[in-house]
């Protein structure tokens with residue numbers, strides 16, 4: 108039997124190219140001989156936007172759809188007005204490929220610095236809804252630009268959309284040793300959406316009697332993330348709350364240099380996309396200063412998603428070993444870290 | 455000349471009564487002889503809701519309106535369904551009295567424990583908009599309770615509402631030594647409201663050329679709050695983002711035991727309300743375990759608002775001195791902490 112992976116690679120802007128190169132290096136090193144890797148690189152991002160005015164066309168989407176998965180570096184550049192690439196590329200892709208499970212694990216590996224005092228034990232996963240909530244672009248303005256302007260943002264929430272992501276989160280919680288799932292929302296203020304999330308969380312929960320559940324308002328959740336992060340196992344939450352708490356979660360778990368994420372379509376109808384949580388960091392681009400670890404861990408999530416669990420575990424073990432040594436080593440370049448991780452996974 | 459303060463006191467639920475008693479004790483101790491304090495206590499909260507079904511009536515509002523200011527302990531009890539008292543009392547009062555400046559200072563006093571490592575310098579103020587955004591209750595559901603339910607939440611943002619709170623924040627920034635104002639929003643995703651906030655932030659800024667400004671997305675702001683809290687001086691933000699980041703800010707600045715807040719109507723058309731950020735903590739109610747410091751600091755904000763700046767400063771100095779000693783003392787009761795603070799401000 109021969110196997111192959113067709114991978115779309117989107118280096119993007121800033122440090123994107125540098126970290127993706129190392130991610131691919133580690134991927135090539137970890138794959139078994141019998142798995143053939145085919146990659147195709149796409150030139151999306153600021154450069155293409157300036158050259159053609161395009162961010163992501165129907166033709167682009169049709170081509171991307173043919174791949175098994177997508178690896179993204181980072182998209183975004185100060186030369187492009189805020190929102191254009193975010194909405195025109197990142198969010199457009201999430202919506203077009205129905206990436207409703209935005210998966211963001213937070214794990215504080217031994218030896219890694221955290222802004223928190225003591226030695227907190229951090230090992231949880233946030234399942235962020237990826238296609239609804241305040242991210243749909245609904246809303247608008249009247250009397251635009253005047254003293255009488257009114258602007259609205261409409262958060263859209265459907266039973267259909269919530270149920271599938273809540274179900275995914277229960278399944279992930281059930282597969283983990285602690286089997287605990289926390290719903291994060293603000294159901295005392297956002298009562299319409301809050302009641303719907305709460306109802307579905309409880310209904311689906313009846314099918315997972317072995318999963319312990321609790322509920323936190325998003326404001327209280329930020330407190331616990333810094334005072335008691337060990338209380339979390341799996342968190343399921345709305346698109347915007349998930350955006351906010353996963354940046355905080357990354358900050359307390361060693362920083363965005365090691366935070367990986369997956370934009371997943373569990374049905375497989377569209378390819379899923381894996382990317383570091385960090386942005387394009389134009390200030391350090393081209394200097395081989397960026398930490399490729401978050402991208403390498405995103406490759407592990409990608410392998411997990413494609414059913415190559417043993418290879419994913421080897422990458423995680425390599426990262427863990429490398430991070431444990433880092434404090435004792437002089438600072439290394441992006442390439443040197445990638446080389447070290449590639450060497451570990453192939454040995 | 456004789457002066458007097460007419461104060462509405464709302465002890466509320468749980469630990470509310472205990473902390474308000476100490477707040478009033480310190481207030482009585484700090485006031486100059488020639489200032490007459492008249493208080494009237496209102497029995498709002500869970501007890502009244504169970505007895506009468508009422509949270510806050512038009513008649514209540516008319517009576518409250520006659521006071522110079524309001525001191526609130528805490529509202530909320532597990533016996534009342536989530537949202538009823540929050541929406542029916544707390545938010546109703548903020549909206550009825552047009553409390554558009556929700557003021558939440560964060561200061562890490564010397565000697566106070568923080569979950570952050572190192573010795574971060576934390577001294578900033580969040581000016582949270584209090585009457586708009588996703589808090590207006592707009593939105594609804596269709597096909598409620600079914601598999602086809604759709605729920606919306608509508609965030610309402612007006613140039614009028616944003617301009618007045620942004621202007622207040624600029625004035626506060628200008629009055630502080632560092633003169634720095636940070637706008638926190640998510641203008642790359644919530645583009646309709648985001649553009650409006652950004653435009654007004656820039657327009658009003660032209661009138662405050664000596665105030666340095668910057669912008670952060672709310673997700674990035676949570677990272678800086680734990681990795682670089684010293685970068686903040688004054689923050690101005692939307693109602694929901696302000697709710698989230700002020701709980702996080704309280705957590706890193708010594709916890710909600712010391713976090714004070716004001717719901718301010720700067721025009722004076724309605725009385726402003728001052729309250730600790732913490733909730734009613736029913737688990738420790740009636741045990742004299744609650745820390746009244748947040749309430750006492752809220753009294754300082756109240757005095758500041760009423761033009762008694764010297765008295766406000768004396769309370770802050772007393773709190774600072776007391777907190778510096780706490781680590782060396784055995785745990786004290788709510789009453790003992792209140793007594794100690796009252797003794798300090800009157801000496």
Ligand SMILES: CC(C)[C@H](C(=O)O)[C@@H](O)C(=O)O
Pocket residue numbers: 193194197198350642643673
């Ligand atoms: C860049 C932005 C659109 C995006 C988001 O808000 O989802 C980012 O913050 C993220 O978390 O992936």
Ligand SMILES: CC(C)[C@H](C(=O)O)[C@@H](O)C(=O)O
Pocket residue numbers: 295296326540541544545697
């Ligand atoms: C209780 C709740 C309505 C309130 C809010 O969300 O504003 C609280 O969290 C606060 O910050 O004062």
